[in-house]
Amino acid sequence: MPIPLKPSSYTSPPEDRKEALVLLGYEEDSVGRLMTPDYITVKKNWDVVQVLSHIRRYGKNSETIDVIYVIDDNGVLLDDIRIREILLVDPATKISDLVDDRLIALNVNDPQEEAINIFRMNNRVALPVTDDNNILLGIVTVDDILWIANEEYTEDIQKIGGTEALDEPYLDISLLKLVKKRVGWLIILFLGEMLTATAMGYFEGQIAKAVVLALFVPLIISSGGNSGSQASTLIIQAMALGEVTVADWWRVMRRELVSGLLLGITLGLIGFIRIFVWTLFSDIYGPEWMAVGFTVGFALVGIVLWGSLAGSMLPLLLKRLGLDPATSSAPFVATLVDVTGLIIYFTIAVSIMNI
Incomplete structure (x- = not known):
C-alpha cells in the first residue's frame, strides 16, 4: 500500500x-x-x-x-x-x-x-x-x-456528467462547495447555448418565410446532441479500458462515418414519415409539406452524422493535446452540436425550399 x-x-x-x-x-x-x-x-x-x-x-x-x-x-x-x-x-x-x-x-x-x-x-x-x-x-x-x-x-x-470532480462523497460535501463544482460548467454550457439564439437570429428572414421550420428546431438539435453524446460516452469508455488510443483515430472516424450515416438515415426516414402521416389529418405543414419533409429528413442525416463525428473525435483530440478526454462531456458535445446543427438545418432548408 x-x-x-x-x-x-x-x-x-x-x-x-x-x-x-x-x-x-x-x-x-x-x-x-x-x-x-x-x-x-x-x-x-x-x-x-x-x-x-x-x-x-x-x-x-x-x-x-x-x-x-x-x-x-x-x-x-x-x-x-x-x-x-x-x-x-x-x-x-x-x-x-x-x-x-x-x-x-x-x-x-x-x-x-x-x-x-x-x-x-x-x-x-x-x-x-x-x-x-x-x-x-x-x-x-x-x-x-x-x-x-x-x-x-x-x-x-x-x-462526463458536466461537473468538476468531487473531492468528497456527495452527501459529505458542503452545499456551497457542491454549487461551486457545478456552476462553472453550467455557465460555460449556458454561454454556448446562447449561440443558438445567435444562429437563429442569422436565419430570421428564412424562419419568417417558413415559420413551420421553427417547429422542428427542438427535434433537430436534440437528435444531433443525442448522437454526439452517445459517441462521446462510448469513446471515453473505450479509452479508459485501453481499447482505443489516439493512434486509432482514423479507424474510429471510419466507423462513426458509417454508423452516423446509418443512424441519420434511420432518423431522417422516421422524420419524413412523421410529416407525411400528419398531412393526412392536418394541413399544418401547408402545400409544401414534401419540401419540409425532405428538409427535416436530410437535416437529420447531416446533423446526426456530424454529431457522431464530433462526439467521437473530440475525446481523442483532447487526449492528443494532453488534456483529460472526460472533459469532452456529453453536455459539452451536445451544446457544440446544437449550435452547428442549427446552421446545418437552416442551410439545407434554404437550399431545398428556396427561401
Missing part, C-alpha cells in the same frame, strides 16, 4: 520519513506515488531452500509474498516468480531454472492510468516498478490499483 501521510503530531521513525519523502518526490499521478519498497528479492543462483529461508526471515515486513523478484548484484530486475512455483519444486532447484523471462514491469514515471490497464490485461496481484535503467525500486499491488481505478472511474463519470 502507498505510505500514508502521518499526522503532524506523530513522530515517525527516520526510515519511514525517508521512504515517504522519496515517494512524494515523484509526480502526483505517477506509478512512483503508488509503489511500496517492501518486497522480497532473491538472486538467480540461489536454490529453493535459500529462498524459503530468506522469505521466513524477511517476509513478515513485505507487502506480499505471492510474488518473488529476481535481481542481479546491481539491483537490475531479471524476472518475477510466483510463490507457488517455488513451493511445488524440489528444494534443490535453482532459481535460474524457474526463470521464464516473461517479465511485466511498470516504469516509475508511468501514469497511474496506464498501470490500471496493465493490471487489467495481465491478471497480476502485484507488478514490479523499475527506473529507466531497469533497477527495481518497488512494487504496486492490485488493491492499490483497485482503489485508484475506483477514484478514476468516479472522477470520469462526474466529468
Whole structure:
C-alpha cells in the first residue's frame, strides 16, 4: 500500500520519513506515488531452500509474498516468480531454472492510468516498478490499483456528467462547495447555448418565410446532441479500458462515418414519415409539406452524422493535446452540436425550399 501521510503530531521513525519523502518526490499521478519498497528479492543462483529461508526471515515486513523478484548484484530486475512455483519444486532447484523471462514491469514515471490497464490485461496481484535503467525500486499491488481505478472511474463519470470532480462523497460535501463544482460548467454550457439564439437570429428572414421550420428546431438539435453524446460516452469508455488510443483515430472516424450515416438515415426516414402521416389529418405543414419533409429528413442525416463525428473525435483530440478526454462531456458535445446543427438545418432548408 502507498505510505500514508502521518499526522503532524506523530513522530515517525527516520526510515519511514525517508521512504515517504522519496515517494512524494515523484509526480502526483505517477506509478512512483503508488509503489511500496517492501518486497522480497532473491538472486538467480540461489536454490529453493535459500529462498524459503530468506522469505521466513524477511517476509513478515513485505507487502506480499505471492510474488518473488529476481535481481542481479546491481539491483537490475531479471524476472518475477510466483510463490507457488517455488513451493511445488524440489528444494534443490535453482532459481535460474524457474526463470521464464516473461517479465511485466511498470516504469516509475508511468501514469497511474496506464498501470490500471496493465493490471487489467495481465491478471497480476502485484507488478514490479523499475527506473529507466531497469533497477527495481518497488512494487504496486492490485488493491492499490483497485482503489485508484475506483477514484478514476468516479472522477470520469462526474466529468462526463458536466461537473468538476468531487473531492468528497456527495452527501459529505458542503452545499456551497457542491454549487461551486457545478456552476462553472453550467455557465460555460449556458454561454454556448446562447449561440443558438445567435444562429437563429442569422436565419430570421428564412424562419419568417417558413415559420413551420421553427417547429422542428427542438427535434433537430436534440437528435444531433443525442448522437454526439452517445459517441462521446462510448469513446471515453473505450479509452479508459485501453481499447482505443489516439493512434486509432482514423479507424474510429471510419466507423462513426458509417454508423452516423446509418443512424441519420434511420432518423431522417422516421422524420419524413412523421410529416407525411400528419398531412393526412392536418394541413399544418401547408402545400409544401414534401419540401419540409425532405428538409427535416436530410437535416437529420447531416446533423446526426456530424454529431457522431464530433462526439467521437473530440475525446481523442483532447487526449492528443494532453488534456483529460472526460472533459469532452456529453453536455459539452451536445451544446457544440446544437449550435452547428442549427446552421446545418437552416442551410439545407434554404437550399431545398428556396427561401
